[in-house]
Structure formats: structure tokens, C-alpha cells
Amino acid sequence: MLLHAIENEHKQFRQEGIQQGIQQGIQQGVRQGVRQGKLDDARRMLAKGLALPLILDITQLSETEIRQLQEEHEHTPSTPG
Numbered sequence: 001m002l003l004h005a006i007e008n009e010h011k012q013f014r015q016e017g018i019q020q021g022i023q024q025g026i027q028q029g030v031r032q033g034v035r036q037g038k039l040d041d042a043r044r045m046l047a048k049g050l051a052l053p054l055i056l057d058i059t060q061l062s063e064t065e066i067r068q069l070q071e072e073h074e075h076t077p078s079t080p081g
Contacts, residue, residue, distance in 0.1 A: 042066055046073045 038059045045055045046069055055066055 039065070039069065042069050043073065046070055 038061055042055050042059045042061055042065075045058070046066075052063070052066060052070075055061075056063060059066070
């Protein structure tokens with residue numbers, strides 16, 4: 001009887017742990033997706049020649065991040081389009 005109760009409690013804790021892990025994974029994925037979207041937006045803004053202060057304001061990325069993207073953009077051959 002006691003063993004059965006312990007096993008049930010163990011299963012319940014394991015299920016709760018799994019659910020917490022799933023929720024944390026979802027939240028992390030959403031954060032990464034939002035960040036990737038901001039980086040993509042900043043790349044497009046740089047390609048269009050928008051000013052750094054405007055890109056900073058719109059994306060809320062750091063100046064360092066934008067400057068890194070700017071360097072990437074400057075070293076990437078442009079494609080006609």
C-alpha cells in the first residue's frame with residue numbers, strides 16, 4: 001500500500017517536471033523567435049539604408065548588435081533585385 005502511494009507520487013512529480021520542461025522550452029523558443037525576427041528586421045532596414053538611431057529605436061536591439069549586422073551586411077555581396 002505504501003509502495004503504491006510512493007509510486008503514484010513519483011509519477012505525479014515526473015509528470016509535473018515534464019510539463020514544466022515543456023513550458024520552459026516553449027517560452028525559450030518564443031524568445032528566440034522574437035529575437036530572430038528583430039535581427040531579420042534590422043538586416044532589412046540596413047539594406048534599405050535606414051539610419052542607425054532609427055533601427056535601434058524600432059528593433060530595441062543593442063548598438064553592438066546592429067553594428068555587427070552592419071559589418072555582415074558590408075561584407076556580403078549585394079544581389080540585383
